[in-house]
Amino acid sequence: MSSEIPPIKPKVTPIYQTSVFTFDDLTELEVYFEQPSQRYMYARYSNPNANELAEEVNKLEQGSGAVVTSSGMSAIFTAILIFCKAGDHVLCAEEIYGGSAVLLNQELNRIGITVTYVPTSAIYDLAVYVQPNTKVLLAETMSNPLLRVFDVARLATACQQVKINLIIDNTFASPVITQPLKLGADVVIHSVTKYLAGHSDVTAGVVVARGAESLKRAQQIMMYYGLNLSPFESWLAVRGLKTLRLRIKQHSSNALAIAQFLAAHPKVSRVYYPGLVTHPDYELAKQQGNGLFGGMLSFAIADEEEVVNTLMRSLPSIPFAPSLAGVSTSISHPVRTSHRALSPEKRAELGITMGVIRLSVGVEEPEELLSELSIALDAI
Ligand SMILES: Cc1ncc(COP(=O)(O)O)c(C=O)c1O
Numbered sequence: 001m002s003s004e005i006p007p008i009k010p011k012v013t014p015i016y017q018t019s020v021f022t023f024d025d026l027t028e029l030e031v032y033f034e035q036p037s038q039r040y041m042y043a044r045y046s047n048p049n050a051n052e053l054a055e056e057v058n059k060l061e062q063g064s065g066a067v068v069t070s071s072g073m074s075a076i077f078t079a080i081l082i083f084c085k086a087g088d089h090v091l092c093a094e095e096i097y098g099g100s101a102v103l104l105n106q107e108l109n110r111i112g113i114t115v116t117y118v119p120t121s122a123i124y125d126l127a128v129y130v131q132p133n134t135k136v137l138l139a140e141t142m143s144n145p146l147l148r149v150f151d152v153a154r155l156a157t158a159c160q161q162v163k164i165n166l167i168i169d170n171t172f173a174s175p176v177i178t179q180p181l182k183l184g185a186d187v188v189i190h191s192v193t194k195y196l197a198g199h200s201d202v203t204a205g206v207v208v209a210r211g212a213e214s215l216k217r218a219q220q221i222m223m224y225y226g227l228n229l230s231p232f233e234s235w236l237a238v239r240g241l242k243t244l245r246l247r248i249k250q251h252s253s254n255a256l257a258i259a260q261f262l263a264a265h266p267k268v269s270r271v272y273y274p275g276l277v278t279h280p281d282y283e284l285a286k287q288q289g290n291g292l293f294g295g296m297l298s299f300a301i302a303d304e305e306e307v308v309n310t311l312m313r314s315l316p317s318i319p320f321a322p323s324l325a326g327v328s329t330s331i332s333h334p335v336r337t338s339h340r341a342l343s344p345e346k347r348a349e350l351g352i353t354m355g356v357i358r359l360s361v362g363v364e365e366p367e368e369l370l371s372e373l374s375i376a377l378d379a380i
Contacts, residue, residue, distance in 0.1 A: 013052050015235045019043045045223050049234035054206065056241050057196065060175035061188050063208040065215040067222045068234060072171060072191025074227040075205030076100055076138070077108075079167045079187045082209075082217045083135040086112030090136050091129055093150065094119050095143035095350060097169065098339040104138075124154050130162040137164055141180060142172035142285075145298045145334040145358040146351060147272045149281035151288065156184025171195070171325075172296050176248040177289040181210045187218075193323065195295075197240040198247055200326030202233050247327065247363055251295025254329075254369060255361040261370055262299045267377045269355070273297035295361045296324060298334070303355040307380050308333060311357065314376035318369070324360035329369055332358045 021040040023029045032039045040046060050068045058066040069075045080090060092104055094117040104115040118129050118137070126137065137159050142149050152168060159166040167187045168180035174195040180188045190196055192204035207222075209215035222228060229237075252275070259273035274285035275293030285293055301307055312320045312331065321330040322337035332338065334352050347353070361369070 013048060013235070013238070016040075016043075016048045016231050018047075018231075043231065044226060044228045047228075047231050047234070049231040049238065050229050053192075053204075053229070053234045053238050053241070056238060057175075057190070057192075057206045058208055060179075060241075060244070061170070061181055061208040062179055063181050063188065063210055063215075064212050066206050066208040067215070067218040068192070068229045068237075069205040069207065069222055069227045070229050071203050072169075072189070072193055072205040073099055073103060074222075074225075075189040075191070075207045076103060076167075076169065077225075078205075078207050078218050078221045078227060079189045080104075080108065080113070080136065080138070081221050082187060082207075082214050083165050083167075084108075084113050087133060088113055089131045089134040090115045090138060091118050091126060091134055091164070092116070092137070093123060093139035093143070095146060095148050096138070096140060097144045097171075098334075098341050100138065100169070102341045120148055123150065124158045126158050126162050126164070130164065134162070134164050136167050136186075138167045138169065140169040140172060141178045141288075142274065142294060142296065144172060144296075144338060145272075145332075145356065147172075147274050147279070147296060147298060149274050149285040149288065151284050152178065152180045152183040152185055159186075160184070173289065173294060174244065174248055176245050177252075177292050177294055181208065183288075186210050187214055192237050194325035195248065195251075196244065197237040198244065198325060198327060199236075199240050200321070200323065200328070200330075202236045202240065204229050204233050204237050248292060248295070250363040251325075251361055252292040254363065254366045255295045255297050255359075256293060257366045258359065258361055258369060258373065259297050259299075261373065262297075265377055267301055267380055268299050269302075270300040271297065272299065296358070297361065298356055298358045300353065301355045301357065301377075301380060303353045305354060308354060308357065310380050311376050314379040315372055318372060318376075324358070326360065327363050329362035329364060330360050332360070334358055 054066040165186040168185040171191045188208045207218045256275045263271045
């Protein structure tokens with residue numbers, strides 16, 4: 001028997017909780033610079049856990065590579081900076097996560113990047129919105145919070161016609177439902193905080209690029225602005241990602257059952273869920289989403305603060321938590337949380353009123369959720 005100690009072979013990648021990696025000498029350092037993608041020097045540049053997460057998401061989105069970042073916001077920031085510098089112009093879908101609008105309106109404009117919002121009705125014909133300095137269109141596969149679904153292939157064609165790049169925020173759909181790069185998008189981003197990690201215990205983002213140039217630029221931006229993700233959060237996200245497919249199926253079937261229940265409820269004036277045949281994007285959502293419609297829905301009750309509070313207080317196991325896409329169901333209130341920074345006029349124009357409740361449907365037994373919602377609606 002050999003006296004050599006066999007190598008340790010963990011089934012799961014360990015957490016490399018180190019900020020720096022060591023070298024024996026200058027010769028070994030030079031090997032790093034020859035092949036930086038396969039070796040490690042400094043954790044902000046790359047670390048094994050972040051790389052594993054990037055590779056796994058890239059496989060799901062089928063890009064040329066991915067870069068993980070500290071949050072969904074830093075992923076959006078990175079994606080825009082791939083294409084834009086001071087003096088450039090961004091087109092943005094009007095129905096977008098409030099934080100993306102704040103980033104564009106309050107921060108990127110300070111460094112000379114301007115924005116024009118495109119109404120949903122005009123999103124496939126960009127000619128009147130485009131300027132000589134327009135570089136990108138930013139849109140979501142499914143909009144937050146009213147669940148409009150965008151035809152990514154048509155968006156890509158519209159962008160090609162005016163020679164701009166398409167960035168898709170695929171957070172609500174996840175790659176199980178839609179793979180925007182295959183439909184012609186140039187870059188996909190996610191708030192990994194949501195479905196990809198899936199357990200409400202990670203804040204992270206990812207940028208997936210179709211082309212090698214975009215990928216290289218994203219890596220530089222992440223590295224030089226210091227937008228990197230920690231090894232532990234990368235590890236947690238990799239762990240969550242392993243059940244993504246299972247979770248999305250259960251989120252989707254639960255959400256469909258709840259949407260149907262809410263649509264028939266006398267206290268609910270409107271339900272926003274693309275899996276309902278009454279939804280304006282139902283056919284598109286069905287075809288683009290492989291028959292899955294996701295776990296997010298919104299519904300409208302009376303536009304009165306007290307009614308909203310009563311509903312929230314009558315849901316003992318469904319917390320009001322201003323995030324989404326965890327395994328357990330939660331509700332949120334777009335007017336007071338995600339879309340708080342929009343002007344009241346803008347919110348009214350978009351249809352985001354006091355009575356709009358956003359429901360992030362988890363993977364519990366659907367009967368439990370239906371029973372709790374039914375009791376809470378009776379209380380209002
Ligand atoms: C669609 C969408 N994109 C991006 C973000 C930002 O992600 P994060 O909170 O991880 O920075 C959010 C957050 O809610 C979101 O809903």
